[in-house]
Amino acid sequence: MIQQVLFDEIHQNIEVKPFKTQLLKWVGNKQKFSNEIVSSFPMKFNRYFEPFLGSGAVLSTLSPKNALASDAFSPLIDIFLNLKNNPEELKEWYRSRWEVAHGENKKEGYEKIKASYNKNPNGADFLYLSRSCYGGVIRFRKSDGYMSTPCGAHEPITPESFNHRVDLWGERVIHTEFRSCGYQDAMREAKAGDLVYCDPPYSHSQAILYGGHNFELEELLKEIEKCKSRGVFVALSIDGTKKSGKLHCNLPIPDNLFEEEIFVNVGPSMLKRFQMEGKTLENEIVSDRLLLTYTL
Secondary structure, eight states, X not given: OOOOOOOOTTOEEOXXXXXXXXXXXXXXXXXXXXXXXXXXXXXXXXXXXXXXXXXXXXXHXXXXXXXXXXXXXXXXXXXXXXXXXXXXXXXXHHXXXXXXXXXXXXXHHHHHHHHHHHHSOOHHXXXXXXXXXXXXXXXXXXXXXXXXXXXXXXXXXXXXXXXXXXXXXXXXXXXXXXXXXOHHXXXXXXXXXOEEEEOOOOTTSOTTBTTOTXXXXXXXXHHHHHHHHTTOEEEEEEEEEEGGGTEEOOOXXXXXXXXXXXXXXXXXXXXXXXXXXTXXXXXXXXXXXXXXXXXX
16 A cells, blocks of 8 residues: 655655765664665655664665654764764864774773773764774673673774765765654654654664663554554664574564565674674575565
8 A cells, every 4th residue: 555645845856876985883784785775765755764873874875855863872873963063073083082092002992992981971982982893793781781892803994084984974964953862752753755764773683782672673663653654654674584594583563564575685694793703604694674664
């Protein structure tokens, strides 16, 4: 069933232009195949909503003309607010911490920055940690939110490289409002003809990732149903298959909520790569499920 929607004078037309430059290093981010996701969006919509912003991969590829991007994780939103409103300060956040880590033993410098973050969670420390932690795995201790990921073996990008990324991304989010809030608050602002893209914590991933351990998929599905009833387009990325297709992730998806189901091959499990320390991963290919409340 195709939703009946109204479009106003700000309707946006989809023009897919792949954008592969990551701002944050973040396991599970969708930068490599964000163009495939964007290609599944409606050809026309009004305002764009992304209530689980994460690394912002889909937002940066879409580069919408009118958007609200939000996340309940406030240090992350601090980064994106500076990206839009004060990019020079964002560059300084990264440069100063990069110099701390490279002015002495890298691991010792990393641990100093991590200790600073854990004492007082903030966007400036989190920015550097995201680019330098092991495998980009943003891992929090469930009991108290303590970030526990060790330093990665790779060399974080230079301040000059990061500055270039800030300039590229700044142009792509110029029409986006960033807000620290729960997904329910953001989604309830969506009106007929708007588009909501949800990329929540996955049910079949470890709960300690991204601090998403209090998330309940059933509650999100209820919110999606409310959006659909108002004529809002909703696209949901969620668990699909694991173990190279041998394991199908069963989820409590209500009948008739979604009109289309697409599987997106995202390659070897990044979480397994972290756990298995680089061992062969040919049996750990993952496919995400992209569920649409509308027909293509």
